[in-house]
Amino acid sequence: MADSSPEIVRKPRADAVRNRERVLEAAKAVFSAGGNEASLEAVARHAGVGIGTLYRHFPTREALYEAVYRREVAQLGDLAEQLQCAPEPVAALRRWLRANVEFVATKKGMVAALALVAAGSSELQAYSFDRLTKAIGTLLARAVAAGAIRDDISAEDVLRALIGMCYMHDQPGWQTTALRLLDVFVDGLRVQPDHKAPTAKPAKKPKRKPRQA
Amino acid sequence: MADSSPEIVRKPRADAVRNRERVLEAAKAVFSAGGNEASLEAVARHAGVGIGTLYRHFPTREALYEAVYRREVAQLGDLAEQLQCAPEPVAALRRWLRANVEFVATKKGMVAALALVAAGSSELQAYSFDRLTKAIGTLLARAVAAGAIRDDISAEDVLRALIGMCYMHDQPGWQTTALRLLDVFVDGLRVQPDHKAPTAKPAKKPKRKPRQA
DNA sequence: CTTGTAAACGGAGGATGCCTCCGTATATGG
DNA sequence: CCATATACGGAGGCATCCTCCGTTTACAAG
Numbered sequence: 001m002a003d004s005s006p007e008i009v010r011k012p013r014a015d016a017v018r019n020r021e022r023v024l025e026a027a028k029a030v031f032s033a034g035g036n037e038a039s040l041e042a043v044a045r046h047a048g049v050g051i052g053t054l055y056r057h058f059p060t061r062e063a064l065y066e067a068v069y070r071r072e073v074a075q076l077g078d079l080a081e082q083l084q085c086a087p088e089p090v091a092a093l094r095r096w097l098r099a100n101v102e103f104v105a106t107k108k109g110m111v112a113a114l115a116l117v118a119a120g121s122s123e124l125q126a127y128s129f130d131r132l133t134k135a136i137g138t139l140l141a142r143a144v145a146a147g148a149i150r151d152d153i154s155a156e157d158v159l160r161a162l163i164g165m166c167y168m169h170d171q172p173g174w175q176t177t178a179l180r181l182l183d184v185f186v187d188g189l190r191v192q193p194d195h196k197a198p199t200a201k202p203a204k205k206p207k208r209k210p211r212q213a
Numbered sequence: 214m215a216d217s218s219p220e221i222v223r224k225p226r227a228d229a230v231r232n233r234e235r236v237l238e239a240a241k242a243v244f245s246a247g248g249n250e251a252s253l254e255a256v257a258r259h260a261g262v263g264i265g266t267l268y269r270h271f272p273t274r275e276a277l278y279e280a281v282y283r284r285e286v287a288q289l290g291d292l293a294e295q296l297q298c299a300p301e302p303v304a305a306l307r308r309w310l311r312a313n314v315e316f317v318a319t320k321k322g323m324v325a326a327l328a329l330v331a332a333g334s335s336e337l338q339a340y341s342f343d344r345l346t347k348a349i350g351t352l353l354a355r356a357v358a359a360g361a362i363r364d365d366i367s368a369e370d371v372l373r374a375l376i377g378m379c380y381m382h383d384q385p386g387w388q389t390t391a392l393r394l395l396d397v398f399v400d401g402l403r404v405q406p407d408h409k410a411p412t413a414k415p416a417k418k419p420k421r422k423p424r425q426a
Numbered sequence: 427c428t429t430g431t432a433a434a435c436g437g438a439g440g441a442t443g444c445c446t447c448c449g450t451a452t453a454t455g456g
Numbered sequence: 457c458c459a460t461a462t463a464c465g466g467a468g469g470c471a472t473c474c475t476c477c478g479t480t481t482a483c484a485a486g
Contacts, residue, residue, distance in 0.1 A: 050436030160377030263465030
């Protein structure tokens, strides 16, 4: 049809919105448990919708993965915004980084699938990289402005370090290791009260317990 | 295993060995092109064997992925051994790191699948991590022994940095970026001569804090 | 409230891929 | 050359993907 008005969008039906949400929720649950081997029909069943409905909202399996992924990344971004108002900038940064580790830990089976879809769409990759970098950037900037941490580390550096630390996300005990590494890293970011320019710092006594009680 | 019959291992038949090799070769080709969507039957066809033969050698898709993965990792390890004899230790390290970038670039579609299987088997994960760490370790040790680079960076650090740099392996132009980052990184590893480094990148503050061990 | 209609729903079913099973073919030792 | 263990190949059962279309439902106009 030669539709002359390109911007006529009917208000989406309420049930469509609701079902879309339900499917996303179910996908998160089912994929988290079953990883990438979970069948889409199981997702539909779990969401209480027909398989046809699932496919109308998400034409391919990848589209569904992508939607879930976007949501997760957005949630991490939102968390960063909330933490903006926290009183302690360094603690806020630390908490956000720890939240990432927990995020990976919770989604066990899904991480590989998410990484896979992220690898498939460079646009999505760019989006998530951007979003996470910005999230770190705001937290970092505040801590730097407060004079709490050094100013020569970029947000990309921190993101890469974080990714590297989560790389072994399925070896036994990886989470403890990652959290400890993160603490060391954040401690390293702090402006040292004793040395202004920490060029060759010997091992120092840890002022924080690495493991939570 | 307490095997009652000691060593009645007949010499494997020649055609079995040949077919196994053919399947691995075909899998590398097909997966590189089609990623994880490539059907095993396509692999069998490409290898010129029946589907049953493929399944006898590799009972599951993951087993096949794993075999391909192990082979690739082993090749990188072998490359490191060869480079041990190269005249310039720093150049050798640099070349090995660059080879990794090219490895990722070539296997486009397969990287995600490989990462996926690596995530599934912690033993395989440990193996590859070990193997690559050792590969870096030998190259690193030689360069350190030659007094060419600093001695306070561990092989794990280098591996993590490498992984981080390859993280965006599908954004347009990522390879150029990764290679540049690698060069900067290797330059940073060098023991700084009395004057400033000749290949200086004045974009950022060159001072980097050594990791606390 | 009633009614018309577009939009959404649900699931049957064709297509495709995974994997097993078994009859046939072949390499190897005697 | 024979015997036999070993490997080969592909038909077929089963699960999953995804499309298609008849039925149902939300929304708006009268």
